[in-house]
Amino acid sequence: MLDLLNELLWGKLLLVLLVAVGIGFTVASRGVQFRYFGRMFRVLGSGQAFKREQNGHLSSFQALVLSVAGRVGGGNIAGVAVAITLGGPGAIFWMWLVGLMGMATSFLECTLAQTYKQAEGDGTYRGGPAYYITRGLGPRWKWLANVYAVLLLLTFGLAFTGVQSYAAATSLADAFGFPVLASGITLAVIVGLIIFGGIKRIVRISDLVVPVMAVGYLLVTLVVLVMNVDKLPGVIALIFHSAFGLEPAVGGGIGAAIMMGLKRGLFSNEAGLGSAPNVAAVAYVPHPVNQGIVQAFSVFIDTLLICSCTAFLILLSGVYAPGMDSDLSVVALTQAAMAEHVGAWGRSFVSVALLLFVFSSILYNYYLGENSLYYFSPNNRLLTTLYRGFVVILVGWSATRDLSSVFGFADVTMGLLAVANLVALILLFKPGLAILKDYDDQVRQGIDQPIFDVRQHPGLDLDLKSWEIEPGDIGVAQQGMKGDSALPDG
Numbered sequence: 001m002l003d004l005l006n007e008l009l010w011g012k013l014l015l016v017l018l019v020a021v022g023i024g025f026t027v028a029s030r031g032v033q034f035r036y037f038g039r040m041f042r043v044l045g046s047g048q049a050f051k052r053e054q055n056g057h058l059s060s061f062q063a064l065v066l067s068v069a070g071r072v073g074g075g076n077i078a079g080v081a082v083a084i085t086l087g088g089p090g091a092i093f094w095m096w097l098v099g100l101m102g103m104a105t106s107f108l109e110c111t112l113a114q115t116y117k118q119a120e121g122d123g124t125y126r127g128g129p130a131y132y133i134t135r136g137l138g139p140r141w142k143w144l145a146n147v148y149a150v151l152l153l154l155t156f157g158l159a160f161t162g163v164q165s166y167a168a169a170t171s172l173a174d175a176f177g178f179p180v181l182a183s184g185i186t187l188a189v190i191v192g193l194i195i196f197g198g199i200k201r202i203v204r205i206s207d208l209v210v211p212v213m214a215v216g217y218l219l220v221t222l223v224v225l226v227m228n229v230d231k232l233p234g235v236i237a238l239i240f241h242s243a244f245g246l247e248p249a250v251g252g253g254i255g256a257a258i259m260m261g262l263k264r265g266l267f268s269n270e271a272g273l274g275s276a277p278n279v280a281a282v283a284y285v286p287h288p289v290n291q292g293i294v295q296a297f298s299v300f301i302d303t304l305l306i307c308s309c310t311a312f313l314i315l316l317s318g319v320y321a322p323g324m325d326s327d328l329s330v331v332a333l334t335q336a337a338m339a340e341h342v343g344a345w346g347r348s349f350v351s352v353a354l355l356l357f358v359f360s361s362i363l364y365n366y367y368l369g370e371n372s373l374y375y376f377s378p379n380n381r382l383l384t385t386l387y388r389g390f391v392v393i394l395v396g397w398s399a400t401r402d403l404s405s406v407f408g409f410a411d412v413t414m415g416l417l418a419v420a421n422l423v424a425l426i427l428l429f430k431p432g433l434a435i436l437k438d439y440d441d442q443v444r445q446g447i448d449q450p451i452f453d454v455r456q457h458p459g460l461d462l463d464l465k466s467w468e469i470e471p472g473d474i475g476v477a478q479q480g481m482k483g484d485s486a487l488p489d490g
Helices: 001-030 037-045 060-071 078-087 089-114 129-139 140-176 180-196 199-225 232-243 252-267 275-282 289-313 330-342 347-377 383-396 404-427 431-445 473-480
Strands: none
Touching: 001 089, 037 232, 037 289, 037 330, 060 199, 060 275, 060 347, 078 232, 078 252, 078 289, 078 330, 089 232, 089 252, 089 289, 089 347, 089 404, 089 431, 089 473, 129 140, 129 275, 129 404, 129 473, 140 347, 140 383, 180 199, 180 347, 180 383, 199 232, 199 275, 199 289, 199 330, 199 347, 232 275, 232 289, 252 330, 275 289, 275 347, 289 431, 330 347, 347 383, 404 431
16 A cells, blocks of 8 residues: 555656646746855855844754754665665656755745744744645635644654664664664663753754764765766766666666655655745744745755765765665665775764764754644643653664664655645745745845835735844845835834
8 A cells, every 4th residue: 555655646646746846936936046046155144144043033044954954864875875776876867856946846835934934932933834824825725734734743753753763773783883772772862852952952953963964974975076086977977878768777767767866855855845844934034035045055955965975975886886786775885885985984984974964854853743733732831742752762762673664654644745735835836926026126126135024915814923024134125225115114
């Protein structure tokens, strides 16, 4: 039954929906992910993006770091190896394509999450697909929001948390011989100490872990690429030939390449799943599009940079050959490839990198589950505490269990999650484009930092308290004005 549902979801339905939203919004927005690519760095380079919890709010950069913590996980090491092993090198091409389309999709969903976010009493915000479905589509679509919230809890809050814990423990056992039980208990204790501190503590830890893990992994793989620069054109040619069935691929040829690239690309960058918008909504930004731009950039970091590094690492080694039957596990394949390039310490490096990736993903997955529970029962401290305790137990227990069947189940629920969110995004194309047009118009007027005036959008059911713009941002916008364009007062 799981195989049948997977084939239906990933082989047909999701392919159509991902293309419809990714390409559709790319065309409708005039290639927003490309024309604002340079602005991604400007938004992140602004003073506001790096402010830490001003007036209790989390910054745009902190939201980016937390979303990267989730996007950059086991999928960037194990998932890429799965895609190559089962779909051949051509799966990487389709993963890239999903990433480029996913930048537009992530822009749309994260802009909507910011637009429809809800202010909380402690200065933080809540938001995500369940919120923009409820507010953006109205009461008659409440059932879809409920279905989405349940699927998010099952997929990320529970299933993926267990799978990530198992991946970390088995990797440490392979590289260092650590008992999986000891690894699981240690990981559970550390996770417990962090998640019981709430979203702000999770963000602070991610601020430390994510830059170290991402930059460290990129630097080491960049060294490998430089060492093998003469082989790089051949590997790139192999990827493109395999993508269109011109080279042998495991299993189903071009069909396997497309399916594995689609599935693993979405699993890795999560664009279209609606998971990242739950995190994108927590930040204070003067305009929703700011966070849409930042989150599109996080897809680029995940798929076009880090996943590509893993792919080249494997394909440049002698460990993998197209059409081979590998006895190595997916993690061990990446470890063996790294060890061949840099020596025995490479195996340990991959294990440590995977551990950091998985650790940050577990924190991210936990928050997604908590956000789902909060949607159903706001400010229920007992429910939140019980969930936190269950996650700690799940992390420790999962480390000692083979969760391959759970991974199959999670593939199905992830597919259903994507269907629910993508349908909502299609229905919300119009408000998404209206918010983008508001931003575009201000940029054309020469406003350096566009701001969002809720009074200009009376048709949207918005939480006015969540769009109280800080006076400093209004001042920056007014300084960058050209002509007599009016901006909101106070």
